[in-house]
Amino acid sequence: MTGLVTVLGSGAMTNTINGILDSDVMLVIGSNTTETHPIIGLRMVKAARNGSKLIVADPRRINLCDSADTWMQQKPGTDGALINALCHVIIRDGLEDRQYIEERAENFEAFKESIKNCTPEWAEQITKVPAVDIEKVAHTFAKGKRAGIYYTMGITQHTSGTDNVCALANLSVITGNLGKPGAGLNPLRGQNNVQGASDMGCLPVFFPGYQRTDDAAAVEKFSKIWDAQLSDTPGLMATEMPDAITDGKLAGLWIMGENPVISDPNSDHAKHAFAKLECLVVQDIFLTETAELADVVLPAASFAEKDGTFANTERKVQRVRRAVPPPGDACDDLSIVNMVSNRMLGTRSQGYQGAVDPLYYTVPPFAGEVFDEICTCWPAMAGMSYERIDEKGIAWPCPDKDHPGTPILHVSGFPRGKAWLSEITWSGPDELPDAEYPLVLTTGRVLYQYHTGTMTRRSKVLEESAPSAYVEMHSEDAKALSIEDGEMVTASSRRGSIQLAARITDRTSKGLVFIPFHYKEASVNLLTNDALDPKCKIAEAKVCAIKIEKIQQDPVPVTLN
Numbered sequence: 001m002t003g004l005v006t007v008l009g010s011g012a013m014t015n016t017i018n019g020i021l022d023s024d025v026m027l028v029i030g031s032n033t034t035e036t037h038p039i040i041g042l043r044m045v046k047a048a049r050n051g052s053k054l055i056v057a058d059p060r061r062i063n064l065c066d067s068a069d070t071w072m073q074q075k076p077g078t079d080g081a082l083i084n085a086l087c088h089v090i091i092r093d094g095l096e097d098r099q100y101i102e103e104r105a106e107n108f109e110a111f112k113e114s115i116k117n118c119t120p121e122w123a124e125q126i127t128k129v130p131a132v133d134i135e136k137v138a139h140t141f142a143k144g145k146r147a148g149i150y151y152t153m154g155i156t157q158h159t160s161g162t163d164n165v166c167a168l169a170n171l172s173v174i175t176g177n178l179g180k181p182g183a184g185l186n187p188l189r190g191q192n193n194v195q196g197a198s199d200m201g202c203l204p205v206f207f208p209g210y211q212r213t214d215d216a217a218a219v220e221k222f223s224k225i226w227d228a229q230l231s232d233t234p235g236l237m238a239t240e241m242p243d244a245i246t247d248g249k250l251a252g253l254w255i256m257g258e259n260p261v262i263s264d265p266n267s268d269h270a271k272h273a274f275a276k277l278e279c280l281v282v283q284d285i286f287l288t289e290t291a292e293l294a295d296v297v298l299p300a301a302s303f304a305e306k307d308g309t310f311a312n313t314e315r316k317v318q319r320v321r322r323a324v325p326p327p328g329d330a331c332d333d334l335s336i337v338n339m340v341s342n343r344m345l346g347t348r349s350q351g352y353q354g355a356v357d358p359l360y361y362t363v364p365p366f367a368g369e370v371f372d373e374i375c376t377c378w379p380a381m382a383g384m385s386y387e388r389i390d391e392k393g394i395a396w397p398c399p400d401k402d403h404p405g406t407p408i409l410h411v412s413g414f415p416r417g418k419a420w421l422s423e424i425t426w427s428g429p430d431e432l433p434d435a436e437y438p439l440v441l442t443t444g445r446v447l448y449q450y451h452t453g454t455m456t457r458r459s460k461v462l463e464e465s466a467p468s469a470y471v472e473m474h475s476e477d478a479k480a481l482s483i484e485d486g487e488m489v490t491a492s493s494r495r496g497s498i499q500l501a502a503r504i505t506d507r508t509s510k511g512l513v514f515i516p517f518h519y520k521e522a523s524v525n526l527l528t529n530d531a532l533d534p535k536c537k538i539a540e541a542k543v544c545a546i547k548i549e550k551i552q553q554d555p556v557p558v559t560l561n
């Protein structure tokens with residue numbers, strides 16, 4: 001997440017999972033932890049049982065609310081106002097950590113000025129969280145000796161996602177909570193090895209190790225290592241690609257391990273764009289909805305069929321070993337990339353210009369050679385080797401062979417010197433409800449399914465536990481529309497329409513509905529908004545305006561006989 005990268009140097013948990021047990025306050029905001037990170041959720045429940053105060057901020061009554069000291073039910077898309085108000089109360093009541101701020105932060109006066117008017121009463125108007133709760137939470141958080149923040153997509157999947165993360169960083173810094181056990185700022189990473197993918201530069205502005213593509217020294221360094229002149233122009237974010245295709249700026253796409261036809265907000269737009277590509281290559285372990293559109297499908301091996309390393313959510317780099325051979329023609333991803341690269345050799349095709357040698361990984365399965373190369377080009381992994389992580393992983397930074405790794409970041413300082421307290425102005429979501437589309441839709445996950453279901457929906461046990469799409473709606477909204485629990489309804493936005501079952505519940509508030517995005521037969525991304533955060537280009541999957549309608553049954557003809 002680039003916002004956090006700018007603030008702290010990288011987007012990763014600053015602290016450890018087991019450290020949760022050392023916390024005395026936990027603020028869980030926009031994370032349905034017991035369903036989406038169940039192991040971490042268990043630690044939180046255990047910590048709460050041991051006396052740590054748990055604060056949950058979520059528009060839905062998630063399971064974690066059962067263990068919470070306070071639950072703040074904000075309106076979706078209002079987190080920036082809520083967090084600014086927490087900071088306002090802390091400073092107003094003199095609860096900030098003065099010494100920490102003086103030693104480790106800058107821009108405090110301007111920051112303080114910027115939240116001068118963010119009173120709890122102002123925030124109550126916007127968020128619908130009672131001002132007294134905001135005051136209580138601000139006091140609990142600031143008085144905690146080890147107060148940790150845990151957040152995920154409820155915070156980031158907004159047009160204000162980067163601002164929300166910066167606001168949370170402000171809260172953590174002014175209370176002196178970065179750099180000590182049981183505290184910190186902790187984005188719980190989503191996919192398996194998404195941390196490793198970010199670390200390795202699967203972001204258009206970074207080479208491996210967060211070394212920027214617009215930094216001339218980094219371009220020179222990697223041009224030398226890879227023996228090819230590299231570009232200093234940042235690439236496109238995945239979310240910017242559909243428009244780039246439509247605008248004729250992008251002609252070919254090679255998608256590895258993603259199913260955007262189901263997972264991209266406003267997915268029909270993405271699907272139409274893909275149809276305009278000159279060449280679409282999809283590399284996946286299954287023939288997905290996206291692979292069905294491809295000119296070429298490259299069958300990949302799954303995690304259990306390959307060698308390498310994964311970096312987990314606490315930055316720990318761990319070995320993965322092949323347990324079974326891949327089926328049929330499937331190959332591990334690295335070998336596929338290697339084979340394609342070597343066949344490009346000698347051609348003048350874009351992106352491989354100037355290279356003279358074949359990719360020099362020579363000993364199958366190559367992963368060990370790549371690992372050694374990573375350790376030479378990113379100082380934070382310079383001290384790692386397969387021998388050292390043979391049995392137990394090591395958390396980066398690990399700068400030399402004797403270094404034990406760094407479970408907690410920022411103990412003695414920040415990458416940029418001092419932490420910058422940024423001035424955040426709250427701005428609401430891109431699309432708000434109106435007379436035609438009166439309900440707010442938020443989307444997300446359930447415990448038993450994983451994203452577009454390519455993997456989990458092939459598992460009988462999981463599929464039996466969560467077999468079909470549904471829309472969670474408040475009893476008063478259902479009553480107003482004469483909708484009964486379990487009844488099939490139509491949900492539509494300005495972009496599309498789906499049919500699914502109503503689940504009547506008071507987990508959401510009046511006016512808010514929730515739909516999981518796992519089900520292709522009622523794919524909620526046909527409805528969602530693809531408006532982007534201007535800074536990190538994440539799409540606003542968590543808020544859009546929709547309407548729900550009863551499906552009018554044709555009256556059953558009365559037959560007289």
Ligand SMILES: Nc1nc2c(c(=O)[nH]1)N[C@H]1C(S)=C(S)[C@@H](COP(=O)(O)OP(=O)(O)OC[C@H]3O[C@@H](n4cnc5c(=O)[nH]c(N)nc54)[C@H](O)[C@@H]3O)O[C@H]1N2
Nearest residue numbers: 030031032036076077152153154190191444445447450451
């Ligand atoms: N079972 C399961 N686990 C998973 C995944 C999966 O598909 N299935 N996916 C993995 C991945 S890649 C990721 S990124 C993570 C995501 O993990 P989470 O972010 O925990 O999952 P979500 O369900 O997307 O949304 C989290 C919460 O955000 C709340 N929310 C909605 N709008 C707002 C808002 O405006 N503000 C706030 N504060 N909260 C809001 C929702 O009510 C929900 O409880 O899960 C990972 N774990």
Ligand SMILES: Nc1nc2c(c(=O)[nH]1)N[C@H]1C(S)=C(S)[C@@H](COP(=O)(O)OP(=O)(O)OC[C@H]3O[C@@H](n4cnc5c(=O)[nH]c(N)nc54)[C@H](O)[C@@H]3O)O[C@H]1N2
Nearest residue numbers: 257258259263283284285300302443444451452454517541
């Ligand atoms: N409405 C809405 N939309 C969302 C979200 C939301 O909360 N709401 N969340 C967003 C988020 S956070 C995420 S992470 C995305 C997830 O979106 P996607 O990443 O598109 O979803 P997955 O279904 O996990 O797709 C991963 C693909 O990788 C394949 N795969 C698995 N292992 C391997 C492997 O080793 N090699 C290769 N080559 N392929 C493999 C799987 O078969 C699968 O097809 O969805 C995003 N979209």
Ligand SMILES: [Mo]
Nearest residue numbers: 189190191194
């Ligand atoms: Mo994710």
